[in-house]
Amino acid sequence: MKRAILIALALLFSPLVSQAEPLPHIPLPMETPVISPRVVVGQTEEVSVCCNPATGYNWFVIDVLPEDAPVELTVDYVPSEELICGSPGYTRVLLRGLHPGKLSVRLGYLRPREKGVPPLHTITLEIDVVPAAE
Numbered sequence: 001m002k003r004a005i006l007i008a009l010a011l012l013f014s015p016l017v018s019q020a021e022p023l024p025h026i027p028l029p030m031e032t033p034v035i036s037p038r039v040v041v042g043q044t045e046e047v048s049v050c051c052n053p054a055t056g057y058n059w060f061v062i063d064v065l066p067e068d069a070p071v072e073l074t075v076d077y078v079p080s081e082e083l084i085c086g087s088p089g090y091t092r093v094l095l096r097g098l099h100p101g102k103l104s105v106r107l108g109y110l111r112p113r114e115k116g117v118p119p120l121h122t123i124t125l126e127i128d129v130v131p132a133a134e
């Protein structure tokens with residue numbers, strides 16, 4: 001009995017101990033109200049949030065960025081590795097630093113076809129773009 005328990009524990013924990021690859025990407029939950037990414041000028045950082053567009057909802061930038069924004073934002077959907085109809089994935093926001101500065105941007109989890117309806121969830125990105133180290 002004791003040997004069976006030891007074997008079961010070894011099998012349970014062996015993937016954790018022997019894993020040489022990095023853990024899979026884990027997006028932030030929707031309930032995260034504020035995210036404060038730090039971006040270096042000339043580099044790109046990623047912020048990812050859970051979503052399921054099969055419900056009609058997805059994350060969208062709801063603030064208009066100023067022309068002199070210190071970052072360039074790219075938003076896209078990444079499906080889960082299980083390609084099953086209705087399976088969730090995540091929204092990836094790529095932030096590329098253009099010049100030093102700070103910017104606050106809101107993302108809304110909404111259905112784009114529903115005009116005038118507030119987002120189900122919102123997330124604020126408090127972005128800090130810093131100069132590259134010389």
